[in-house]
Amino acid sequence: MDKINCDFSPMHKILTEDIRQVIIALQHKVASMENETYCLLTDLEKIKEDFLKIEMKAATFYLNCYLSPFTEKYPDVSRGIQTMSKQRHGGLIVFQREDALENLVKSGVSIHAELTQPLLESIFFPGNPLHDGAVIVNQNQIVSAANVLPLSGKFTGGKKLGTRHRAALGLSEQSDALVLVVSEETGKVSFAINGELHPINSHVPGAI
Structure with missing residues (x-):
């Protein structure tokens, strides 16, 4: 539950x-x-x-x-995601909840820093060596960046999903993690949980 x-x-x-x-x-x-x-x-x-x-x-x-039960930093996440969405900077953010992720994720670069809007945006800024992978958040801290997630083979709407969305779904199929995705192509924001992908409205203040 x-x-x-x-x-x-x-x-x-x-x-x-x-x-x-x-x-x-x-x-x-x-x-x-x-x-x-x-x-x-x-x-x-x-x-x-x-x-x-x-x-x-x-x-x-x-x-x-x-x-809200797993981080106090979702206002920072909300503002960062809205900026990334408007600028079409792709992003993949994993919120660890109850399940351990070590055996599901190929580890990237250790960060262990407080989650802030500027740090989140800088990691996913195009050209940053860390921007292609996933950020893992545990409570109020960015644990690591440039992580590689397991890919889902799921199709949605009859067509293949992009790599970020497949990665978000893949991890959510194998754990209780919640994964936020910002599309680099469209700027649209979705989140994956329990093997399902849901679009959200990132252009409303305080939306996430």
Whole structure:
């Protein structure tokens, strides 16, 4: 069972209302299909966008819940991730929780320094020798950088994932670690936990 430190009620109410609004919209689409000239394709795209927004809102909330019992530094992480996302600096950050990771991770460079926003951003700055690997965080400390994680063979949406996302999934499939990923190509942010990848909204202040 994952440790979660959150009051679920307010978010559950918000998500329930969001889902209810999507259901109402779907019912209207079904009624519109009685018109033979009605084309559903454009509306389907809008429906997919609405569901993605709900998923991102839920994932952002649960990410805070998952992280808060294991580090006090998620405000620094949040600000750093937002900067990296805007600048499209790829990143891979492992938050160690209950499980030991020594036998799953190919060790990189020892850091053993307090986790701060500037340090996190500097590690993943393009050209830094450490930026290609994963950072491992234990509580409030960056333990090491340039670590190599096991890769998942999972496909998502019918296409192969990039190396960072496969690495995030791979470690989360074999441990209870939570792994944050910033895409170098798109700047989008996701986190992997329990073998699943979830997008989050990194452009909202305090989102993570």
